[in-house]
Amino acid sequence: MNICVFLSAADLDARYTNPARVFGELIGKAGHTLVWGGSDMGLMKVVADEVRAAGGRLVGISVEILADVAREDADEMVIAANLAERKALLLARADAIVVLAGGLGTLDEATEILELKKHALHAKPVVLLNTDGFYDGLTAQLRRMDADGFLPVPLDDLLHVSADGADALAYLDAAVNG
Ligand SMILES: CC(C)=CCNc1ncnc2c1ncn2[C@@H]1O[C@H](COP(=O)(O)O)[C@@H](O)[C@H]1O
Numbered sequence: 001m002n003i004c005v006f007l008s009a010a011d012l013d014a015r016y017t018n019p020a021r022v023f024g025e026l027i028g029k030a031g032h033t034l035v036w037g038g039s040d041m042g043l044m045k046v047v048a049d050e051v052r053a054a055g056g057r058l059v060g061i062s063v064e065i066l067a068d069v070a071r072e073d074a075d076e077m078v079i080a081a082n083l084a085e086r087k088a089l090l091l092a093r094a095d096a097i098v099v100l101a102g103g104l105g106t107l108d109e110a111t112e113i114l115e116l117k118k119h120a121l122h123a124k125p126v127v128l129l130n131t132d133g134f135y136d137g138l139t140a141q142l143r144r145m146d147a148d149g150f151l152p153v154p155l156d157d158l159l160h161v162s163a164d165g166a167d168a169l170a171y172l173d174a175a176v177n178g
Contacts, residue, residue, distance in 0.1 A: 130163055
């Protein structure tokens with residue numbers, strides 16, 4: 001399975017690096033391919049290091065303005081012209097999407113993927129990996145949108161929230177392979 005992961009490019013403490021490490025190892029051990037933004041920094045590096053060490057493939061979709069921080073030993077590295085093209089390519093290369101802890105870049109990618117799914121422009125499973133309650137605020141906001149009629153599609157049809165990487169991967173396996 002080609003699993004697209006969105007997550008922070010920042011250097012963070014163990015509360016965030018540990019879940020990224022665990023999830024990368026799960027991806028690699030299961031023989032999946034990591035599709036990610038390709039930058040060799042922060043959590044993006046942590047997850048890619050683990051996938052590689054556990055035997056998985058790395059497909060990076062970087063962008064011209066960040067090409068100088070792209071990982072050098074990826075199995076494949078695509079350099080998109082701009083961030084919009086990068087997001088389209090990330091989605092195109094993915095069978096499933098997982099959102100780990102991140103900042104505005106991650107949020108931008110996650111909301112775009114959900115908005116496209118809302119409009120039935122793709123039907124790929126999306127998991128929000130809510131380790132350490134990082135996304136409690138976002139899930140509360142999304143549930144309120146759902147409950148108060150802001151979403152034309154039930155939230156559960158758009159997004160699965162997992163508390164750990166093993167649950168996320170099990171959900172994706174069931175969603176993609178039936
Ligand atoms: C050279 C340098 C300091 C670059 C910092 N900027 C970035 N580096 C890598 N990926 C990014 C960057 N900005 C946005 N992204 C995209 O947004 C996510 C990370 O942004 P953030 O750290 O969550 O907000 C990644 O999934 C990536 O695809």
